[in-house]
Ligand SMILES: Nc1ncnc2c1ncn2[C@@H]1O[C@H](COP(=O)(O)OP(=O)(O)OP(=O)(O)O)[C@@H](O)[C@H]1O
């Protein structure tokens with residue numbers, strides 16, 4: 165049915181497929197060069213420049229790490245992670261054995277399971293950061309999209325809220341953080357905390373900073389719906405909810421996603437900074453700990469973190485793009 | 501109380517502008533009978549769309565008002581369906597869903613699901629669009645979109661069908677084809693129609709009466725020309741018909757002699773205002 169089906173092959177693979185089919189080899193090689201060749205060349209040039217420049221920088225912690233050292237440290241971090249996992253498994257095994265032994269002697273004994281006391285590995289920190297950023301982003305979006313719609317629908321509300329948004333939008337996360345920390349410790353007092361305070365602090369800071377782009381873009385999208393479509397809605401006398409669901413939401417989807425992607429990017433940047441400053445678990449803390457540590461490997465390990473942070477940010481954005489492609493009604497729009 | 505179907509009485513409208521109020525219409529009076537086909541013709545920017553929007557309820561008259569079956573028109577509603585100049589289909593819905601949105605709203609509680617489905621398909625078939633029911637607006641041509649817009653309006657079973665230059669953006673062949681379809685449908689259903697057009701042939705071919713508007717600002721009804729040609733009308737046969745050519749001539753005389761555009765006077769300011777509205781209209785089209 166769909167004549168565009170062949171477009172569904174991933175862009176990077178399509179030229180290979182076409183080449184294999186024998187479709188105009190010259191043109192396909194050209195496409196191949198542009199989509200695969202040029203990025204590889206760019207990467208190689210970057211690596212060369214990096215090692216060249218790194219060799220010339222001497223720091224108190226030794227020479228600035230080049231690609232090779234950084235790669236070594238990446239491997240080392242992985243090995244550390246695996247050994248730490250093995251140790252943890254062994255720890256729990258021993259604990260269970262001991263409990264079983266005591267239970268055999270004394271049936272009334274109530275076992276208490278102790279957590280493994282080891283410190284979180286690099287990969288644990290990645291997972292923590294990802295969970296924090298996604299929770300913060302989801303909460304921010306759940307707040308921002310409906311607010312943006314309501315604000316966009318009423319130009320009076322827009323005028324009332326706009327100055328506030330413009331003031332809060334540029335506030336750095338580092339300024340929010342002390343306030344959030346203190347408020348969380350004051351307000352979140354339970355004996356059986358479901359969340360760590362540090363998690364809440366980081367997450368709320370992320371929410372406060374990533375709320376605005378989604379909210380503003382949603383409001384602008386809603387506000388700029390074509391007046392023809394609004395007239396259609398008026399002539400049909402659509403109810404408020406139908407109007408929002410059938411007309412307002414679909415037509416502001418592109419702007420909402422623009423906002424969401426900006427917000428997610430900001431959320432990720434903000435989180436790393438917040439974790440560093442607040443010493444909350446996550447990649448930011450990893451970087452800070454290495455900085456404090458100051459061993460000869462620290463710079464290379466920080467570089468690993470930098471690259472991983474960048475890659476994760478990139479994949480988060482790609483993820484949003486994929487979501488936008490799936491949700492958007494306008495399949496002809498080129499999304500990048 | 502009058503007993504006419506649709507009645508505009510002493511309609512004035514003033515738009516607030518930064519330079520003070522701009523009076524677009526002055527004392528528009530018109531009575532329309534049930535089942536009548538009225539064309540509004542006049543120079544660009546004279547206020548045809550404004551008249552139509554007032555009948556639709558999208559604009560409010562500053563003075564005077566509109567009565568439909570004795571009831572005052574004070575808000576838009578599906579009994580006065582509008583076919584917009586640029587089709588205004590919702591791009592994220594299929595052809596079928598676009599019509600469905602209207603049918604669901606108008607016939608909720610009065611029709612079963614199956615009846616609605618039949619009714620939607622029936623109206624798409626009327627404009628010969630049933631074959632493309634599951635395409636999206638960006639997958640069909642301009643003429644097809646306009647037909648779906650007409651189907652959507654017809655499906656609301658409106659008392660009055662309002663059309664703002666429905667065929668303005670189409671090529672001559674498609675336009676002729678759609679005019680013929682519209683005549684057939686109107687003969688079948690007997691809708692009351694008010695249609696804006698720039699096209700003299702179109703006006704004479706389709707209308708029972710042509711309402712010719714004077715130039716703005718403060719435009720009003722200049723002349724009303726009853727078209728007394730037997731129906732069904734056939735465009736080829738009419739081409740050589742003296743009566744037809746006489747009507748054409750009347751309209752052309754009104755437009756190009758009596759209401760010749762006087763660019764130096766007020767016309768120029770109205771002209772710039774119109775070109776602005778036109779331009780913003782285009783921009784919206786692109787956005788949509
Ligand atoms: N919302 C508005 N605010 C101010 N002026 C307006 C507004 N709408 C229309 N006008 C003015 O009223 C006049 C009539 O406009 P209208 O759109 O009704 O003209 P028209 O006859 O439909 O023109 P066209 O044939 O080009 O569509 C124009 O001078 C226009 O500038």
Ligand SMILES: [Mg+2]
Pocket residue numbers: 548549550664
């Ligand atoms: Mg107009």
